[in-house]
Amino acid sequence: MSKPFDMELFLAAVLTGSFATRQRHLRQAKTIHAEIAERWQRETPWAWQRKHVSWFQEHRLDRHSRMTRYYYFLTVRLLVRRFQKTWVFNL
Structure with missing residues (x-):
């Protein structure tokens, strides 16, 4: 039995800002992870493309809303920075 993926530990190296900002990024990253895991059966972000x-x-x-998409875009930028990839996304 494997442990569930710890998104907080995964993003710890790139999370900065206030407590509320870090919590928002973690919450959104967990949402992204859950949606991708459900749709694509990718259990860890390392398997994402x-x-x-x-x-x-x-x-x-x-x-x-546009503002919600923007906040998720910021979280995606953190994830990409953590992956050390050069992926570019448009708003």
């Missing part, structure tokens, strides 16, 4: 994150932004956030 650019298309998975792009799918989340285009299809799961399409009915959310």
